[in-house]
Amino acid sequence: MFPASFDYLPVRSVDEALAALAEHGTDARILAGGQSLIPAMRFRLARPAVLVDINPIAELAYLREADGALLIGAGTRDVAIERSATVAAGYRLVSDVAAVVADPVVRQSGTVVGGLCHNDPAGDWGVAALAGRAQIVVRGKAGTRTVSIDDFLVDSYTTAVADGELALEVRFPTPGQRTSGSYQKIERKVGDFATAAAAVQLTLGPDGTIVDAGVAIGAAGPKATRVVMAERLLIGSRPTTELLQSAAAEAEKISDPVADTRGDVDFKRAMARVLVQRALIATLERLHVGELR
Amino acid sequence: MKIRVTVNGALYERDVEPRMLLAYFLREQCGFTGTHVGCDSSSCGVCVVMLDNERAVKSCTMFAVMADGHEVTTVEGLANGTELHALQQAFWDCHGLQCGYCTPGMMMTSLVLLKQNPDPTEAEIRAALAGNLCRCTGYQNIVKSVEQAAGALAPAAVVAK
Numbered sequence: 001m002f003p004a005s006f007d008y009l010p011v012r013s014v015d016e017a018l019a020a021l022a023e024h025g026t027d028a029r030i031l032a033g034g035q036s037l038i039p040a041m042r043f044r045l046a047r048p049a050v051l052v053d054i055n056p057i058a059e060l061a062y063l064r065e066a067d068g069a070l071l072i073g074a075g076t077r078d079v080a081i082e083r084s085a086t087v088a089a090g091y092r093l094v095s096d097v098a099a100v101v102a103d104p105v106v107r108q109s110g111t112v113v114g115g116l117c118h119n120d121p122a123g124d125w126g127v128a129a130l131a132g133r134a135q136i137v138v139r140g141k142a143g144t145r146t147v148s149i150d151d152f153l154v155d156s157y158t159t160a161v162a163d164g165e166l167a168l169e170v171r172f173p174t175p176g177q178r179t180s181g182s183y184q185k186i187e188r189k190v191g192d193f194a195t196a197a198a199a200v201q202l203t204l205g206p207d208g209t210i211v212d213a214g215v216a217i218g219a220a221g222p223k224a225t226r227v228v229m230a231e232r233l234l235i236g237s238r239p240t241t242e243l244l245q246s247a248a249a250e251a252e253k254i255s256d257p258v259a260d261t262r263g264d265v266d267f268k269r270a271m272a273r274v275l276v277q278r279a280l281i282a283t284l285e286r287l288h289v290g291e292l293r
Numbered sequence: 294m295k296i297r298v299t300v301n302g303a304l305y306e307r308d309v310e311p312r313m314l315l316a317y318f319l320r321e322q323c324g325f326t327g328t329h330v331g332c333d334s335s336s337c338g339v340c341v342v343m344l345d346n347e348r349a350v351k352s353c354t355m356f357a358v359m360a361d362g363h364e365v366t367t368v369e370g371l372a373n374g375t376e377l378h379a380l381q382q383a384f385w386d387c388h389g390l391q392c393g394y395c396t397p398g399m400m401m402t403s404l405v406l407l408k409q410n411p412d413p414t415e416a417e418i419r420a421a422l423a424g425n426l427c428r429c430t431g432y433q434n435i436v437k438s439v440e441q442a443a444g445a446l447a448p449a450a451v452v453a454k
Contacts, residue, residue, distance in 0.1 A: 002312055002314070010359075039334055042333075051311070102424070103338070104422075105349045106354075109355070190424055
């Protein structure tokens with residue numbers, strides 16, 4: 001299983017990458033970690049004529065806090081997130097995801113931005129990015145623009161990155177003291193595609209009322225999906241067992257999975273509910289909310 | 294395309310097609326057949342090698358051209374002449390293998406684990422090896438092997454010698 005032939009263009013700067021994309025148009029694909037693209041090429045599901053390898057661009061491999069957000073460059077591998085003390089301390093949702101993407105060896109090559117750009121329906125980062133209200137920085141010939149994750153994830157394997165553009169960075173807003181989150185996933189074995197997944201991020205007001213909520217599910221349709229009705233139920237309410245159950249039920253209503261060897265449709269939809277509820281409970285525990293009524 | 298890759302300390306200059314995968318480069322162009330190919334689809338971990346002394350990578354899911362100018366260590370790079378590396382000795386002592394097919398990947402994944410975390414708990418070893426499949430051992434003795442190797446490689450053990 002060898003990929004079809006292609007031309008290989010390693011680039012050393014973002015400008016070089018953009019020039020290569022401009023020259024080769026839709027024939028070119030960006031190669032970052034390659035952990036999804038290379039298997040896809042091996043199975044001939046992808047046949048790019050040109051691979052523009054951004055791995056040599058050292059300055060894209062960064063992870064830092066600035067402007068009220070965690071900035072993750074397009075060269076930053078999952079393992080860097082997994083080992084970051086800053087992420088572990090301040091970004092519980094992001095930290096949860098970094099520990100469960102694919103398997104530990106894949107995480108040493110795969111990148112966060114690459115995962116978002118691949119936009120696999122069962123991918124992890126898109127789900128977390130929705131709950132954490134992330135933004136993606138995209139650069140093209142016309143300049144740099146910032147895209148909300150909701151607009152970025154267009155459809156299965158399709159994003160808002162236009163021809164000739166390169167996704168440079170993902171930004172997760174820095175959670176305050178009263179914000180936390182959780183990512184929950186069921187997989188048959190480490191490294192398998194998710195059977196179901198859910199991400200939650202909640203912000204509590206001083207009186208314990210939920211003032212902001214991000215809820216999303218994965219492996220539950222053509223792309224990672226925001227559970228808007230769950231967010232509406234949660235915002236403005238005080239957390240109770242009944243509220244969490246109602247919010248989680250909204251995930252089951254909109255979950256639209258495909259039956260496969262991982263489970264049938266009813267099972268996967270039920271798991272979307274269960275995982276949202278688990279993520280809500282885990283988040284409230286992290287926010288030190290006591291026993292719920 | 295002409296590439297220069299350092300494998301186990303020696304420089305290999307070869308002319309390869311961009312679509313050549315690193316696993317096949319190591320086996321067929323450089324002769325390091327200790328790097329096995331199992332699932333050939335990034336699922337089993339038997340092809341894991343170490344890149345630039347810091348990353349465990351699946352050599353079936355990386356193009357050889359991406360290793361141009363980099364340093365690769367395969368299982369053949371572990372031993373110092375006839376002296377086995379602590380990981381090899383531990384796998385021998387603890388019966389960490391039966392058929393041996395997954396062993397190079399297990400060792401190279403463990404090598405990177407021990408560089409990053411020299412004193413891992415049993416749970417951390419199991420987590421680090423979660424993407425490496427073994428169809429013989431049931432994993433118990435592999436975990437014991439890595440525990441023994443960690444002890445043997447620890448600075449305290451060197452001092453004690």
